[in-house]
Amino acid sequence: MRIGELATRVGLSRDALRFYEQVGILSSDRLANGYRDYPPEAVPWLEYVRTAQALGFSLAEIAEHGEELTEASDQAAALSALFADKVRIIDTRMTELAALRAELTARAGTDCPLRKQPTPVARAGRRSGFPG
Amino acid sequence: MRIGELATRVGLSRDALRFYEQVGILSSDRLANGYRDYPPEAVPWLEYVRTAQALGFSLAEIAEHGEELTEASDQAAALSALFADKVRIIDTRMTELAALRAELTARAGTDCPLRKQPTPVARAGRRSGFPG
DNA sequence: CTAAACAGTGGAGTGCGGTCCAAGGTCAAG
């Protein structure tokens, strides 16, 4: 598959794919004419990359994981471990969000939700410390 | 309070504070000598900014919210509404994370977790489509 | 009086994750 087809299949720009190659996330064979050639497996791989990105992994981290994977003797086990790692990261993130949520709901109900927040700006004449 | 004190109090650099002023998140009065002068309320305001950032709001968005706040006739109500908005955003995010988590755990247990993921690279000779 | 610690400005640089562009090569259809 050439770059244009891959790009439309995964919903990325050709530029993005070339960029991914630069940063070590994606590799390609070359056709006789120099065009990049991708195996069908590139599609699920890029879907995986997108998932990882959605989880907050940087492209550098994803590339690292990819290398670990290619070096692992047991691919399936390595990937399972990677997934387990991600699940732990998700759990951490969800916990943080839950804490923030609790804080916000607690304050939203109060008379002055600003106990620890920006004191209401005086009705007239914006004071400093705030956007203005 | 001058910039240095505020910076150490909120754990930001002086440069960051000046940057926040540039982008409309923070304002300051000036002393006779030209030094920035901040009211004590700047501290909780910046804590709020950090919270909002943690929730994934861009500084531009935070600045926007800040303006809405300064323009609101009922400050407390406006902030409560803002908080409620954020709680909804958190909920959405948590739902997304839960979905990803479910997908990952489902796959991590399987024989070949790659049904929709990068097909295992051949043991020898890395194929293209993967990090390489 | 001087040195240090603080403040000001403008502008350049950073890292991330790309996008855009110009100049050119390749290939199939008409």
Add this chain to the structure above:
DNA sequence: CTTGACCTTGGACCGCACTCCACTGTTTAG
């Protein structure tokens, strides 16, 4: 043989959120 779609490269540029720097002014302690 030309047109158009596709591909190549390198390099410039973008937005975000800062950070660092040089150079200058102010204040305070010894």
